[in-house]
């Protein structure tokens with residue numbers, strides 16, 4: 543009873559219920575509120591969705607997310623022999639693309655704070671035959687406190703990660719810090735569109751396709767978080783200002799996928 547009590551008092555305070563596994567809170571599923579969720583709660587969210595994350599991305603975007611990720615990596619200008627960082631790497635999609643760009647003479651550091659996402663990435667690496675993938679290191683770490691010295695990387699990518707960190711300013715400052723002068727950060731995410739039509743289409747797709755399908759996997763609240771996280775994200779113009787504020791000399795945001803997605807390219 544004590545555990546349930548603790549859960550109820552926690553839910554009253556934090557609006558998020560961290561229930562003991564296998565037991566449901568009275569009154570229906572927990573609401574995962576983006577505005578009050580902590581880093582730990584987001585970490586747990588991405589660990590929960592890890593087993594189906596890649597599959598749902600392919601199904602829900604009709605495979606288009608792979609195109610957007612290829613563009614993100616291409617715009618990082620990562621090249622043979624480079625030392626590069628994929629931040630918030632998740633299951634490794636961008637890290638695998640970077641690996642092919644830098645080759646065996648290069649090095650890919652892929653950082654995430656979800657052990658389950660990293661395990662998925664490492665399993666995928668095991669199952670693939672390309673020799674270059676041996677240049678990837680999977681590192682459990684925090685985007686807000688990177689374990690690297692200043693001016694360490696020739697390029698940084700972050701795909702669908704900046705929107706999910708609890709301190710976007712600190713994350714941008716860390717990205718700037720670990721980049722070599724003249725090098726690029728390429729930051730892919732959903733676009734917080736100023737177009738009412740695009741914003742409505744994005745919102746409709748999440749409400750009527752993404753969340754219902756995710757519900758079939760018991761991940762309703764996890765995928766509802768998507769919509770609230772986008773609503774609390776930054777517009778392209780605000781992302782450019784955030785990058786310039788962190789010290790980047792050039793920052794430009796480009797819309798992708800008809801405005802549903804966006805990619806910021808910032809040069810140190």
Ligand SMILES: C/C(=C\Cc1cc(O)c2ccccc2c1O)CCC[C@H](C)CCC[C@H](C)CCCC(C)C
Pocket residue numbers: 591595598599600602603604606607702705706744747748752764765767768771799802
């Ligand atoms: C790769 C994509 C999203 C990754 C992703 C990011 C998050 O912050 C999440 C948070 C919580 C749960 C899941 C995620 C998550 O998967 C983008 C593509 C996958 C999207 C889930 C689908 C988006 C659908 C578009 C709004 C409409 C696509 C229209 C057309 C088919 C191109």
Ligand SMILES: C[S@@+](CC[C@H](N)C(=O)[O-])C[C@H]1O[C@@H](n2cnc3c(N)ncnc32)[C@H](O)[C@@H]1O
Pocket residue numbers: 581584585588589629630631632633634635636653654655656659683684685686700701702703706707708
């Ligand atoms: C939507 S996934 C993106 C994964 C991958 N980049 C992709 O494009 O599919 C967001 C990832 O960011 C990670 N993440 C969120 N906040 C983080 C932080 N502060 N430090 C490290 N990883 C973080 C989550 O664990 C999750 O794996």
